[in-house]
Amino acid sequence: MPPANLGELEQLVLLAIARLGEDAYGVAVRKQIATRTRRELSFGSVYTALTRLEAKGLVASRLGEPTAERGGRRKKHYTISAAGRRALQRSLNAIRTMARGIDASWGTP
Amino acid sequence: MPPANLGELEQLVLLAIARLGEDAYGVAVRKQIATRTRRELSFGSVYTALTRLEAKGLVASRLGEPTAERGGRRKKHYTISAAGRRALQRSLNAIRTMARGIDASWGTP
DNA sequence: CTATATCTTCTACAAAGCAGAACAAATCGG
């Protein structure tokens, strides 16, 4: 199997998981993306991305315990797999390589 | 109309056009992506991306003249529009913002 | 218990990505 190409949202979700560490679960991922990129996704969008990433083996999930707060039910926590890390790196690398050297005023990443 | 979200390939194609300047046309775009990212797309993929970007007003095209070489027929040259530049910037910015601070060994763009 | 908050899944469709074949137009070499 050739090493998975990531869509743009998949990249963002993986990065969000990376940032969040232990706290990476659906709702938090969505919030992280919203606050950092001003992109207000629906929950459905985020969860389908997560599900698909897991199906491709790029992330893994474990169920947490309920927390003692209003509506604090079990969360599904996600972590990036080795394959996921590689795929993300490849993807970011591609963009970086293409963007490098393009006029600085352009917001070159 | 809300300011167009770009797919991953669309980003790469826009960046390729930016790099190529005057020489931005289908075949060259494909080659640029191939050499810089080792991603060997089919011509079909590249051209559909270009067509869709144009339909969304993110690039413009003009027809060139035939060149005096074996099979040197007219090329369709592309340039990025203002809207295209904005969309690209937004997109790159989102990824950069999400990637910033993630362990440097990660190939953070 | 029933209201309300948090979190996840389901359902359905639109957009983007992809390849392979077909098509078009140019030069080359006999």
Added chain:
DNA sequence: CCGATTTGTTCTGCTTTGTAGAAGATATAG
């Protein structure tokens, strides 16, 4: 001239990603 070859683009059809909205499942609060 004219078939072979090269460069470049379009067409056709399918797969993968992206998206939202509603429904479902548990939790605490009152």
